[in-house]
Amino acid sequence: MASPSNRKLTGLVAATFTPLTHQGEINLSLIEPYIDYLVENQGVHKVFVNGTTGEGLSLSVDERKRLAEEWCKKGKSKLQQVIVHVGCLSLKDSQELARHAAETGADGIAVISPSFFKPTSADALRQFLQEVAAAAPQLPFYYYHIPAMTGLTLRASDIVEGIEETIPSFRGLKFSSSDLMDFGQCISKCPSHWSQLYGVDEQLLGALVMGASGAVGSTFNYLGNRVNSLLSAFDEGDLRQARTLQLQIQDIISYAVKQGFDLAVNKQLMCQVSGLPLGPPRLPLLPCPGSKAQSIAQRLQQVLGKQKI
Numbered sequence: 001m002a003s004p005s006n007r008k009l010t011g012l013v014a015a016t017f018t019p020l021t022h023q024g025e026i027n028l029s030l031i032e033p034y035i036d037y038l039v040e041n042q043g044v045h046k047v048f049v050n051g052t053t054g055e056g057l058s059l060s061v062d063e064r065k066r067l068a069e070e071w072c073k074k075g076k077s078k079l080q081q082v083i084v085h086v087g088c089l090s091l092k093d094s095q096e097l098a099r100h101a102a103e104t105g106a107d108g109i110a111v112i113s114p115s116f117f118k119p120t121s122a123d124a125l126r127q128f129l130q131e132v133a134a135a136a137p138q139l140p141f142y143y144y145h146i147p148a149m150t151g152l153t154l155r156a157s158d159i160v161e162g163i164e165e166t167i168p169s170f171r172g173l174k175f176s177s178s179d180l181m182d183f184g185q186c187i188s189k190c191p192s193h194w195s196q197l198y199g200v201d202e203q204l205l206g207a208l209v210m211g212a213s214g215a216v217g218s219t220f221n222y223l224g225n226r227v228n229s230l231l232s233a234f235d236e237g238d239l240r241q242a243r244t245l246q247l248q249i250q251d252i253i254s255y256a257v258k259q260g261f262d263l264a265v266n267k268q269l270m271c272q273v274s275g276l277p278l279g280p281p282r283l284p285l286l287p288c289p290g291s292k293a294q295s296i297a298q299r300l301q302q303v304l305g306k307q308k309i
């Protein structure tokens with residue numbers, strides 16, 4: 001991985017799952033084959049680790065460090081960027097993970113809002129983010145907005161307003177909300193060197209029209225090629241093709257939602273499609289029955305046809 005500071009994060013970024021053994025321990029031996037699968041089969045060259053999909057908040061600080069180390073080490077010559085999510089309920093834990101990410105050679109860090117004691121104002125959250133960013137000032141820093149999970153009612157556009165004044169390493173946000181007006185307001189307020197990464201895979205095209213510079217998502221683990229085609233069609237101005245691809249992705253996700261799509265199902269689907277034994281999710285999430293993921297994988301094959309997925 002080259003020097004991170006001058007490389008804007010754009011394009012497709014896969015939010016990775018965390019491989020676990022059936023005894024519930026992290027399974028580091030799968031990280032390298034996972035990277036190979038993403039690069040060779042899905043055209044994915046950038047990853048976002050220990051986030052929502054990676055069950056980051058269900059992992060211990062030590063586990064998160066070991067995972068970050070393994071992703072950075074094994075991804076060094078194969079991936080273009082490894083972004084490590086370091087958000088925690090405790091500021092101290094987040095700072096420790098931020099420092100560790102810098103030592104480990106990560107290309108950037110992202111932070112979610114604390115969600116038990118929630119910040120009551122944009123300023124309170126900015127102060128929290130500032131203290132984390134200060135622990136690794138050399139790394140590009142991204143705010144990770146995912147209100148459906150954090151329960152935060154603050155608008156991202158209010159949070160990022162003026163944020164560079166207190167966080168010089170701030171380089172953008174990962175916006176996982178369907179509120180495209182708030183996203184649009186972020187874009188209109190943000191300097192062009194910031195990354196505007198969208199995180200609701202089923203409506204990525206809407207966010208691209210709004211000005212997204214890239215996307216971070218869980219489904220890119222198995223739909224990477226299709227989403228890369230969508231991004232290329234959009235870049236080339238072929239809106240008809242971009243829409244066709246987005247509608248295919250919506251068909252798959254909507255079918256999955258009807259089956260009860262959650263992290264456990266998503267992880268099992270990835271196991272099914274990739275053949276990687278990523279294991280169960282961690283409690284309190286319960287493993288998903290194989291038949292459910294199989295039925296979604298079949299739908300995925302039908303929609304994508306014979307083309308490589």
Ligand SMILES: CC(=O)N[C@@H]([C@@H](O)[C@H](O)[C@H](O)CO)[C@@H](O)CC(=O)C(=O)O
Pocket residue numbers: 015016048051052053054148149176199200201202216217218219253
């Ligand atoms: C709530 C949730 O998990 N959202 C996913 C999406 O990729 C989501 O799975 C997808 O849009 C299907 O609904 C991502 O935004 C999460 C993500 O990027 C992450 O794991 O950090």
